[in-house]
Amino acid sequence: MIVRISGEDQYRLADEDCARLNELEGAVVAIVEGGSEDGFDEAFHALLDYVRAQGTPIGDEEIETSDVILPPADVSFQEAAGEFTGEGLIPD
């Protein structure tokens, strides 16, 4: 599976890492849906750190499409919440 961290790199992750990735993402989603900022930074960075640690970076000259795109590391809680309700990080 190929995962992009927006503003950084694309990483290739083994299929068996997907379950853990899903868990970590689920934790972030739960916090955002809860509406309280508490623990957001920690949970979101745990998700990014997992991708950086488990994944192999894809070279700049390799052209691959990502299966999953994660928001940039400096995303704010409000921006993340906007992903659900508003027009998201990438308006038209």
Next chain:
Amino acid sequence: MAGLTGRMSTVVKAKVSKLLDRAEDPAETLDYSYQKQVEQLQNVKKGIADVVTAKKRLQMQETSLQQSVVKLDTQARQALSGGNEELARTALERKNVAQTELQGLDTQVTELEDQQQKLTDSEQKLRAKIEAFRTKKEVIKAQYSAAEAQVRISEAATGVGEQMADVGLAMQRAVDKTENMKARADAVSELEAAGTFDDITQLGGGEDDIDRQLKQLSSQPAVDDELAKMKSELGPGSAAGAAQIAAGDAAAPVDGAGPAPAGSGAGESGQQ
């Protein structure tokens, strides 16, 4: 994957495929994609230049505010040793405002440097992908049938398109940040235009509107503390200091032109 990442992935893919849908046959997709990629690279360069310009503007303001801080500090000392505590307080209040603005600018310059670095990195990645695409399209042209070429070109173009969308997002965030910073830069310009950081010795004795506003802006305890510190540095018996200044009034090295602060302190209200 649902939620946060799912939504971002979907939006990026929709944008990329919208871009590709405009072209119909493989050759066109290929040329159109490559042309778009090169265009986007130019936009990124322009975006970086804009960030650099915004940063330079803030840095110039920083330099000018630093000079104001030094000047106002010197003038506060001169006023105090001249026995004019009110003028010293006014100078310190203005210095305090200048310092607060300076701190804000400093944070923003650092943030802009960060943005600049990220955009430069993104530009390099995009450039590498576009170069890879250029090589790949020649291979595809030479080796595949029209139908298969269409599929492979779409794949490659989507990959590059994703990188473009990512650079686009980084650019948009940088632009948003510089817009926010413009507000502070403008506020500093307004304070400067209003003469806030001008030569304090040009002021009359009366409190004008700017002063009243500045008193609210500046942190009073900080000003009190600094004034007390300055007093203790100058030593007890500022009356002696006042006499000294009065004696050497003409030679006193007051910054800038104009009348020196009234050394006796008594002439202050009389000047109005």
